[in-house]
Amino acid sequence: MATHIPTVDLSCFGPGGSVEDQKAAAVKLHDACSRFGFVNLRGIGISSQRLDDAFAYSKRLFDLPLEDKLRAPHPPEAMPHRGYSHAGMEKVYSKAERDADAASNGTGEALRKTEDHKESFEIGSEKNDFQPNIYLPDSIYPGFKQDGLRIYHDFHQAGCRILDALCMSLKLDPEETARLKQLHSGQNNQLRLLHYPPIETQKLKSEVIGRMPPHQDWSSFTFLFQDSVGGLELQDPGTKEYLRSIPEQGTCILNVGDMLMRYSNGIYPSAMHRVTLPPSTVQDMESDTITKGRYAIPYFFAPDHEALVEPMSSLCKGSGHLNYEAVRWCDYGEYMSRHMYKGTQEVSVEAN
Ligand SMILES: O=C(O)CCC(=O)C(=O)O
Numbered sequence: 001m002a003t004h005i006p007t008v009d010l011s012c013f014g015p016g017g018s019v020e021d022q023k024a025a026a027v028k029l030h031d032a033c034s035r036f037g038f039v040n041l042r043g044i045g046i047s048s049q050r051l052d053d054a055f056a057y058s059k060r061l062f063d064l065p066l067e068d069k070l071r072a073p074h075p076p077e078a079m080p081h082r083g084y085s086h087a088g089m090e091k092v093y094s095k096a097e098r099d100a101d102a103a104s105n106g107t108g109e110a111l112r113k114t115e116d117h118k119e120s121f122e123i124g125s126e127k128n129d130f131q132p133n134i135y136l137p138d139s140i141y142p143g144f145k146q147d148g149l150r151i152y153h154d155f156h157q158a159g160c161r162i163l164d165a166l167c168m169s170l171k172l173d174p175e176e177t178a179r180l181k182q183l184h185s186g187q188n189n190q191l192r193l194l195h196y197p198p199i200e201t202q203k204l205k206s207e208v209i210g211r212m213p214p215h216q217d218w219s220s221f222t223f224l225f226q227d228s229v230g231g232l233e234l235q236d237p238g239t240k241e242y243l244r245s246i247p248e249q250g251t252c253i254l255n256v257g258d259m260l261m262r263y264s265n266g267i268y269p270s271a272m273h274r275v276t277l278p279p280s281t282v283q284d285m286e287s288d289t290i291t292k293g294r295y296a297i298p299y300f301f302a303p304d305h306e307a308l309v310e311p312m313s314s315l316c317k318g319s320g321h322l323n324y325e326a327v328r329w330c331d332y333g334e335y336m337s338r339h340m341y342k343g344t345q346e347v348s349v350e351a352n
Pocket residue numbers: 192194212217224226232273274275296298
């Protein structure tokens with residue numbers, strides 16, 4: 001793991017920032033996103049207090065007894081992608097794996113072979129009629145809805161700042177910038193609370209069980225905060241080597257998703273990433289027989305549900321052609337998520 005992940009400060013995209021500083025940050029952002037598809041970000045506008053609150057909110061949720069968490073159950077199928085998923089319920093896989101399964105008329109069973117040992121809670125916008133939220137009742141977790149929506153809003157604001165910077169980094173013209181912003185109204189973003197429970201190191205090492213296998217996100221981009229445990233790794237598309245994301249206070253990792261890859265006509269590659277053994281365990285495999293639990297909070301910044309995603313024309317000028325066909329976000333998401341939950345798989349098997 002030779003190369004380290006560069007860091008860009010986006011505070012200049014907040015109040016009082018100068019255009020000169022913004023342009024300099026946009027150049028750095030372009031360098032990192034075009035080379036790697038990921039970058040560390042600082043200064044995205046979420047205060048350390050608000051961030052601490054978000055992690056405390058998540059910890060308090062996952063500390064509840066299972067039967068309480070199951071009062072806001074994720075449905076057995078993939079959509080709506082909302083509410084609580086217990087460990088082993090959701091299965092992550094890559095686009096290449098999904099395509100291979102589809103090509104062989106698979107049922108998705110092969111994709112679900114190894115369990116992802118994580119529990120998660122998904123929260124979206126109240127304005128998303130396609131995916132209504134599923135909340136814990138106040139009797140179990142006072143203020144759960146209100147606090148969750150506040151975090152969603154904070155992260156949405158930060159996402160808008162990141163989008164501004166990305167538009168500048170791609171040198172989009174004013175009309176394209178306006179269109180891209182309009183397509184990302186915030187209706188279809190997703191706040192994800194993740195907890196990876198402690199687990200026997202040997203099981204993780206021998207891959208009997210996993211944390212999160214290699215995959216790309218299919219939103220436009222994801223930004224993610226993690227606790228100090230670590231274990232997130234992102235693949236350098238040039239060398240295929242995985243680089244460690246080193247947790248750092250106040251810094252998040254930004255990774256390009258499939259939709260931004262398509263909007264950018266492939267200039268920014270969608271980042272392959274995974275969660276594996278944390279560095280402390282790798283260093284001391286003998287005494288670290290139990291791998292520590294880990295918390296992470298990714299926020300998926302996505303186009304609106306029915307938005308058409310196609311390469312921006314100004315980014316096709318050089319090569320003269322579009323590297324990607326237009327897709328609707330909802331169709332792409334439906335395809336990708338079909339086997340993430342078992343219920344859908346059973347339903348589609350019956351439907352055949
Ligand atoms: O837990 C992490 O660091 C990664 C999470 C992730 O990649 C995802 O939820 O898509």
